[in-house]
Amino acid sequence: MPDTLTQGGSAKPAGLAAVNDFVVKFANVNGSGSASANGLFAKAIIRMGVPVAARNIFPSNIQGLPTWYEVRVSGAGHLGRRGGVDLAVPLNPQTWEDDVKEISPGGYLFYDSTKPLPASKFRDDIHIIGVPLTAICNEAYKIPRERQLFKNICYVGALSWLINIDPAVVEQLLKEEFASKPKLIGANLNAFNLGRDWAKANLKPIGLQLQTSDAVGDRIFVEGNAAAALGAVYGGATVCAWYPITPSTSVAEAFTGYCEDFRTNADGTKNYAIVQGEDEIASIGIVVGAGWNGARAFTCTSGPGISLMNEFIGLSYFAEIPVVIFDVQRGGPSTGMPTRTQQSDLLLAAYASHGDTKHVLLLPSDPGECFTMGAQAFDLADRLQTTVFVMLDLDIGMQEWLVEPFKWDDARRIDRGKVMTAEELEAGKFFGRYTDVDGDGIPYRTWPGTHPNKGAYFTRGTSRNRLAGYSEKGIDYQDNMERLLKKFHTAAALVPAPVVRSAKQSTKIGALYFGSTAPAMHEALETLERQGHHIDAMRVRAFPFSQEVFDFIHAHDEICVVEQNRDAQLRSLLMIEGGIDPAHLTSILHYDGTPITARFLCDAIGKRLEARKATRQVTGKADKQ
Amino acid sequence: MTYILKPKLHHPSLPKNALGFTRRDYEGRVSTLCAGCGHDSISAAIIQAVWELSIEPHRVAKISGIGCSSKTPDYFLSQSHGFNSVHGRMPSVLTGANLANRDLIYLGVSGDGDSASIGLGQFAHSIRRGVNMSYIVENNGVYGLTKGQFSATSDKGSKSKKGVENTESGIDLVALALQLGATYVGRSFSGDKEQLVPLIKGALSHHGPAFLDVISPCVAFNNHTGSTKSFDYVREHNEAVNRLDVILGRTPITAEYKAGEVREVTQHDGSVLRLRKLHDDYDPTDKIGAANYLQERHAEGEIVTGLLYVDPEATDLHDRLDTTARPLNQLNTADLTPGADALAKINASLR
Numbered sequence: 022m023p024d025t026l027t028q029g030g031s032a033k034p035a036g037l038a039a040v041n042d043f044v045v046k047f048a049n050v051n052g053s054g055s056a057s058a059n060g061l062f063a064k065a066i067i068r069m070g071v072p073v074a075a076r077n078i079f080p081s082n083i084q085g086l087p088t089w090y091e092v093r094v095s096g097a098g099h100l101g102r103r104g105g106v107d108l109a110v111p112l113n114p115q116t117w118e119d120d121v122k123e124i125s126p127g128g129y130l131f132y133d134s135t136k137p138l139p140a141s142k143f144r145d146d147i148h149i150i151g152v153p154l155t156a157i158c159n160e161a162y163k164i165p166r167e168r169q170l171f172k173n174i175c176y177v178g179a180l181s182w183l184i185n186i187d188p189a190v191v192e193q194l195l196k197e198e199f200a201s202k203p204k205l206i207g208a209n210l211n212a213f214n215l216g217r218d219w220a221k222a223n224l225k226p227i228g229l230q231l232q233t234s235d236a237v238g239d240r241i242f243v244e245g246n247a248a249a250a251l252g253a254v255y256g257g258a259t260v261c262a263w264y265p266i267t268p269s270t271s272v273a274e275a276f277t278g279y280c281e282d283f284r285t286n287a288d289g290t291k292n293y294a295i296v297q298g299e300d301e302i303a304s305i306g307i308v309v310g311a312g313w314n315g316a317r318a319f320t321c322t323s324g325p326g327i328s329l330m331n332e333f334i335g336l337s338y339f340a341e342i343p344v345v346i347f348d349v350q351r352g353g354p355s356t357g358m359p360t361r362t363q364q365s366d367l368l369l370a371a372y373a374s375h376g377d378t379k380h381v382l383l384l385p386s387d388p389g390e391c392f393t394m395g396a397q398a399f400d401l402a403d404r405l406q407t408t409v410f411v412m413l414d415l416d417i418g419m420q421e422w423l424v425e426p427f428k429w430d431d432a433r434r435i436d437r438g439k440v441m442t443a444e445e446l447e448a449g450k451f452f453g454r455y456t457d458v459d460g461d462g463i464p465y466r467t468w469p470g471t472h473p474n475k476g477a478y479f480t481r482g483t484s485r486n487r488l489a490g491y492s493e494k495g496i497d498y499q500d501n502m503e504r505l506l507k508k509f510h511t512a513a514a515l516v517p518a519p520v521v522r523s524a525k526q527s528t529k530i531g532a533l534y535f536g537s538t539a540p541a542m543h544e545a546l547e548t549l550e551r552q553g554h555h556i557d558a559m560r561v562r563a564f565p566f567s568q569e570v571f572d573f574i575h576a577h578d579e580i581c582v583v584e585q586n587r588d589a590q591l592r593s594l595l596m597i598e599g600g601i602d603p604a605h606l607t608s609i610l611h612y613d614g615t616p617i618t619a620r621f622l623c624d625a626i627g628k629r630l631e632a633r634k635a636t637r638q639v640t641g642k643a644d645k646q
Numbered sequence: 647m648t649y650i651l652k653p654k655l656h657h658p659s660l661p662k663n664a665l666g667f668t669r670r671d672y673e674g675r676v677s678t679l680c681a682g683c684g685h686d687s688i689s690a691a692i693i694q695a696v697w698e699l700s701i702e703p704h705r706v707a708k709i710s711g712i713g714c715s716s717k718t719p720d721y722f723l724s725q726s727h728g729f730n731s732v733h734g735r736m737p738s739v740l741t742g743a744n745l746a747n748r749d750l751i752y753l754g755v756s757g758d759g760d761s762a763s764i765g766l767g768q769f770a771h772s773i774r775r776g777v778n779m780s781y782i783v784e785n786n787g788v789y790g791l792t793k794g795q796f797s798a799t800s801d802k803g804s805k806s807k808k809g810v811e812n813t814e815s816g817i818d819l820v821a822l823a824l825q826l827g828a829t830y831v832g833r834s835f836s837g838d839k840e841q842l843v844p845l846i847k848g849a850l851s852h853h854g855p856a857f858l859d860v861i862s863p864c865v866a867f868n869n870h871t872g873s874t875k876s877f878d879y880v881r882e883h884n885e886a887v888n889r890l891d892v893i894l895g896r897t898p899i900t901a902e903y904k905a906g907e908v909r910e911v912t913q914h915d916g917s918v919l920r921l922r923k924l925h926d927d928y929d930p931t932d933k934i935g936a937a938n939y940l941q942e943r944h945a946e947g948e949i950v951t952g953l954l955y956v957d958p959e960a961t962d963l964h965d966r967l968d969t970t971a972r973p974l975n976q977l978n979t980a981d982l983t984p985g986a987d988a989l990a991k992i993n994a995s996l997r
């Protein structure tokens with residue numbers, strides 16, 4: 022039954038029509054070589070000046086399990102997930118049923134029509150586009166591996182005709198990608214044209230169309246993990262110790278690559294040291310040792326790694342040693358869900374370890390902030406002499422995002438914080454390792470080997486007085502703990518400030534959100550505003566919270582706290598640290614492992630606000646809007 | 647600008663080393679360990695060794711885990727930075743410290759619980775990684791600080807103070823260190839200063855992972871009959887393979903020993919290890935031979951002590967990583983931050 026036309030029978034809704042505003046979803050088999058073809062598809066659209074939000078949804082598997090690649094085309098520049106699928110490209114028989122089910126009525130199904138499929142495999146309310154990809158490639162290629170690989174580029178070719186991707190842009194991208202292997206340029210271009218030419222001869226373009234635009238500007242397309250690694254390079258990190266775990270592995274890999282490029286001396290020696298630890302405990306131990314000895318050091322991991330690192334994280338808090346940890350958050354333990362995204366390590370990180378401990382968290386919302394916060398984390402860790410977490414998640418870390426180009430001020434200098442030099446010690450400047458001389462709770466430290474007979478001290482977790490002498494006196498312990506608390510308050514003023522988006526009208530409704538929720542949240546706020554829901558929104562960018570966060574909460578009657586975890590962890594932190602009344606904070610939670618969508622947010626927040634209006638009408642109260 | 651450590655004023659009769667320091671200048675705080683604890687003798691041997699080598703104390707970084715043994719770095723070299731870290735994790739902290747500044751001398755102090763139980767993994771990996779360090783385990787076959795539980799180096803069949811027999815087999819850290827790639831491996835006894843001091847000196851001048859297992863009776867929990875780590879037991883079963891002297895490159899070598907009995911090994915830094923052989927067939931540069939010998943004597947119930955293995959051509963982690971000769975903690979913004987132009991190129995590659 023399937024036919025190539027977009028005009029269906031009488032029951033069939035008209036084909037979705039949109040320019041530069043639709044969602045395409047590819048379903049592939051992991052390891053089939055589809056990733057580069059899908060990437061080419063997304064990048065070609067960006068090169069046409071049309072913003073794209075692309076997301077890989079992949080299994081804990083190297084080969085054989087299903088993967089998806091979702092490309093949201095948004096001329097308006099919405100970079101969160103929208104929800105829904107307008108054009109599906111299901112190339113994996115395993116997931117066919119679900120993939121077909123997801124398509125919006127009036128949407129399109131693009132499939133490999135080499136083998137006929139029974140009518141029951143399709144839906145009446147969508148438009149079916151068959152291209153005999155396998156047949157085309159089997160005819161053109163003799164080697165099985167080539168047939169498989171080029172089939173991927175072939176479907177990109179066919180799609181290019183259907184939605185109007187500029188073939189010149191694709192050609193240019195292939196030339197850049199294979200600059201060092203020119204043979205591959207022609208081969209890939211051929212495969213692209215095979216698909217394109219077949220489509221041109223047999224099909225009409227569909228209702229979803231691309232139009233060249235200038236909405237991308239000079240933005241770059243980059244993964245958060247690579248951006249964080251680059252931030253570590255610019256932030257002056259010299260020691261990296263890590264243990265592989267998805268989704269953080271590519272931070273260390275990218276750091277290695279950038280260091281090879283930028284930190285190798287003319288004689289081949291290296292201005293960095295990277296060690297793959299035997300586990301996360303060793304990795305954080307190496308970071309602690311290096312930080313104690315004055316090098317900027319970091320590790321990158323995910324939730325399970327943080328669990329293992331807990332004891333050392335506490336030691337860094339008590340012994341006051343700079344440490345940077347990139348935590349790329351994922352779903353819980355084991356394998357499977359862990360290759361999905363979540364913001365579920367907030368509480369784990371904020372209070373990691375035993376004894377009374379609290380840690381600084383930076384909450385980047387996109388790869389751009391992964392770079393800036395990645396670099397800043399090292400200054401903060403040195404300044405505060407403690408652990409600083411940079412909390413990415415899989416959605417930011419492992420997906421390429423369209424962000425403003427990275428910026429760097431060449432006048433910027435690394436801030437090593439309060440480190441006493443040999444000159445200062447020699448000149449007789451007072452040194453008391455745990456003495457708060459400046460009133461900010463931050464003491465001075467010395468690095469080992471600084472001076473022959475001044476400034477040496479013995480580092481231990483607790484049980485010391487202000488001069489680092491051994492003491493088990495309660496009063497000394499308490500004195501030290503109060504100073505650490507003061508230091509934490511100092512941190513609140515040094516970390517990135519929250520960002521406020523005020524509603525167009527004054528309102529008593531507020532929303533707090535953070536991290537990768539940002540783009541979907543911004544889109545939802547626009548939509549809700551059009552629907553008459555005015556909401557002031559604040560993006561929290563760090564823990565400890567600055568006073569601004571609490572002032573914002575108190576300035577509104579109700580605060581929606583949006584997070585991608587089950588237990589409302591940001592909300593808990595607000596209650597614990599700010600004494601906020603739980604009734605004041607309404608949770609909007611999304612935690613199925615997929616990135617939060619604008620549609621979900623509009624629906625969840627919209628419903629909450631409608632319900633609120635209804636009860637207000639019943640009780641006679643009106644929102645002071 | 648360099649700073650020279652000025653010696654404290656001491657009694658003029660106290661002997662001085664090449665830097666003009668007396669042993670006093672290498673001491674630490676007064677020990678809080680039990681009187682007679684073997685660990686205190688090891689601290690004294692460390693003080694003697696560093697003094698004899700004329701190492702400036704502040705060029706040493708002392709790192710330990712947790713335990714009575716791990717407390718000891720507070721009791722020697724008070725002009726050195728010390729780090730009493732977490733249980734079983736001294737090796738990783740030391741590795742990181744070493745990566746940050748390759749110019750200091752790293753002394754790792756640990757216990758048998760610290761290294762053979764909770765920290766066995768870190769012990770193993772720091773050695774196979776080739777960290778340039780002197781790793782000393784103060785081995786009493788017991789958890790001293792937590793009051794007398796068996797440790798993983800307790801020998802099978804040995805009895806606790808309460809008379810309970812250990813049914814699990816003991817780990818020989820020396821055999822493990824050899825297998826894992828330590829390039830200087832020795833064993834000694836806290837009660838044998840003559841043997842221990844030169845072994846520590848050799849370790850401190852070794853370039854690579856140097857491991858010393860020092861049997862150190864715990865007078866509180868492991869110095870009774872039935873214990874294989876007691877003073878009496880070790881004295882009776884000690885099988886010393888050699889006696890060591892460490893001669894720094896600059897010191898003229900004097901022929902103290904009869905030819906045929908002495909074997910000299912020149913290390914990377916020019917220091918010479920002079921081994922007075924007690925056993926003709928023992929060759930400390932033969933790793934396989936060393937491993938076999940250890941096993942043979944162990945089967946006979948003997949504890950082999952002395953310098954068991956040395957690779958004079960050893961390399962370390964920095965050699966393997968090809969790190970710059972400048973300590974990483976001395977690199978500054980200009981060395982580390984690629985700058986705005988480089989960033990513009992990265993941006994261009996991401997469009």
Ligand SMILES: Cc1ncc(C[n+]2csc(CCOP(=O)(O)OP(=O)(O)O)c2C)c(N)n1
Binds near residue numbers: 784
């Ligand atoms: C994570 C952790 N677990 C347990 C302890 C308790 N603990 C302190 S010292 C010690 C054993 C020390 O034994 P060893 O290393 O042999 O040192 P010794 O006291 O015998 O010199 C233990 C289990 C701890 N400090 N940390």
Ligand code: SF4
Binds near residue numbers: 790864867
């Ligand atoms: S308990 Fe044992 S190991 Fe600890 S100090 Fe006393 S004698 Fe030494």
Ligand SMILES: [Mg+2]
Binds near residue numbers: 757784785786787797
């Ligand atoms: Mg012990």
